[in-house]
Amino acid sequence: MGSGTLTTSKNDELVVAGLTVNADASNFSAWTNSFTERNDFSSKTGVSNTRSTFGAADRIVGAAGAYTTTATSALSGAWIGQIASFRIASLLTQSTYQWFANADSTGVGSALAAQDSVVTVFAAGNTFRLRLLLHVADAQVLTSGVSLKLQFAAKGTGTCAAPAGGSPAVYTDISAAAGEVRYYNNPTPADGAALTANAGDPTHLGHTVVPESYEEANAFTNAQGAILSGQDGLWDFALVNDSALNSSNYCFRAVYATGAILSSYGVYPELTIGNQPPSLSGTALNGGAAISLVEGTTKSVSVAATATDPNGFSDFASATSTIYRSGVGAACAANNSNCYAVASCSFSSCAGNSCTVTCTASMQFFADPTDIGTFAAETWMGTITVVDKQGASASSTAPAVELNTLYAISTPAAINYGSLNPSTDTGATNQTMVITNTGNAAITIPVSGADMTGPGTIPVSQQKYSLSSFTYSAGGTALTAVSTASGLNLAKPTSTTPVQGTLYWGVGVPNGTPSGSYGGTNTIIAAP
Incomplete structure (x- = not known):
């Protein structure tokens, strides 16, 4: 008698048991626990103690668990057995997709583009949803029977099937933490929760669509239900433009969690990072x-x-x-x-x-x-x-503003008449005052003054001015305490080249004026 036990990890597996006994037993009795015998035979050649009997049986199990079978030969002898499980891989095809606006729920917002159409998204931080159908071509995918992940690549100068020259240049697992495009964590729905179906969800050739899960991270599975042959599973991915380059196209695909690609890709979801003007x-x-x-x-x-x-x-x-x-x-x-x-x-x-x-x-x-x-x-x-x-x-x-008129001049700090005796004047020797227009308007130059004081007083009228050189006794205009137009006019400057004019000054010292230093104030004004 020989027996063996195997623990399966998936539903719908084929368990095969084999047994060899070192005896010419011809056959084995029935295999236990619903295993079906497929063949048994004995080797009748050679000496009797080298003859063997072989047998095999199988069973398709519907659920993961431990499975045991036993077979008994008519004769005893040394024996060896093997029990193993096999699972037929389903052929998955990436069949269709649609882009939606993000929503803080297992549902989605409005469609951003028609089914299987490229969508344009904009600013960094812009969130969106991808709903993707995977078609089961042959063997059904039992509940939680497949583990997958979502990848993306920059299309660059290539195609979505063969991207080239972008960043990332090859298909890369989408991260929840970083990347040009990454998963987005909505505050309310939980990763892996059952998605909420939408009337605008993508369809595929009239096939039955099995709603699966809402995803905020890799990997993902079909935990919400089995997908039979000829049906499509629907998954919903929350994504965000984290740092994607403007005017670039990005492609997406699902692969097995091992990194193995699906059997075929009928479509590749694609988005363009569009430019909006400032x-x-x-x-x-x-x-x-x-x-x-x-x-x-x-x-x-x-x-x-x-x-x-x-x-x-x-x-x-x-x-x-x-x-x-x-x-x-x-x-x-x-x-x-x-x-x-x-x-x-x-x-x-x-x-x-x-x-x-x-x-x-x-x-x-x-x-x-x-x-x-x-x-x-x-x-x-x-x-x-x-x-x-x-x-x-x-x-x-900008709304308009005024630019104010600026009346301004620069002048020497002082007029120095030098030393004079009483009853004398400056004669034909004049002190010059160069006046510069430092404003933004044409101006006149009114002048006025005050008595010069020292040990005594020199009246303001003893000073004279003129627009040209003069001899004190014969020319010049007496200065007064009242601001009076000097006759000097300066045009508005139009460049940094100075716009200047000159006043010529002289003074006479009255007889009897005490000796000493005298000073006073002359006022020179920039006026319209």
Whole structure:
């Protein structure tokens, strides 16, 4: 008598038992535990003690477990037996698919594309769902009878069947932690839960579809039910664009958990990472305030906005700007009086899909005013253009602001008349005062003064001025305490070349004036 026991791990396995006894027993009695004898025979050649009897039986078992069988020969002798199980592998085909919007449930959102159609998704962080059918071509797949995983690859310059040149360049297991495309963990549904069927789920040639599970990680199985021959199993995968490259295509496939591919792939789910153009909001020139320049030098004036790109802030490539007087328009040629082109703007405070973009120009002191004067009917404006890495762009113009008129001059710090005796004057020797227009408007130069004081007093009228050199006794205009137009007019500057004029000064010292040092204040004004 010989017996053996085997423990199977899967349903629907074929268990085969074989037995050899060293005796010419001719045959074995019936095999136990529903094993069916398939053959037995004896070897009748040779001497009697070398003759053997062989036998075999099998049984198809419906569930995993321990199985034992026993067979008895008519004669006793040394024996050896073997018991083994076999399982017919089902032929799985990747048959059809459909993309859906993500939902925080075992159901899905609206369809993103028609069945078996490429879908375009956008920004990093964009979530979506893939529902995939696998067709059973022959032997049924019993419940939990197969273990699978989902992979992806960048299509690159190849095809989904043979990707090439992308990243990843070969099919790679989708991770729940990282990768260009990865699994997404919705807060509510659990990985492996039964999916909720949807009226828009993919179908395959009218075959029965067996809803399986919702998946947030590899591997996956058909724990929700057996898939009979000629039926399709449906799985639902929650995915997210983690760091996929814009304008790239990615392909997906299911494989066995061992990495072995399926018998065939009728379709490959495919998605394109599309580019959405950027946008600008909250654009403001000089913070929305009127621009006040700095005399004789430049002032930093900025136009700023919030730049947003649905593909993520890393998709920004560049930004440019023009700050201009409205009358010349945004397409103006650079000119320090009315048009400032900013070739490169800065991005800061970047997070998610947005950055602050700031474009700064060094505005000259002579830039055209718009609050009064020649350009009073105009304003200053600022336009920003932002461009993404695919060349898509957006432009925005800030609300208009005024640029204030700046009346300003620079003069020498002092007039030094030198030493004079009482009852004398400077004669034909004049002190020159070069006055520079450091503002952005044409100006006149009113002057006034006060008595010079020291040990005594030299009246203000003892000083004289002129637009040209003069002899004190014969020319010049007496200075007064009342601001009076000097006759000197300075045009508006249009470049950094100084716009200047000169006043000539002289003084007479009255008889009896005590000796000593005298000083006073002359007031020189920039006026319209």
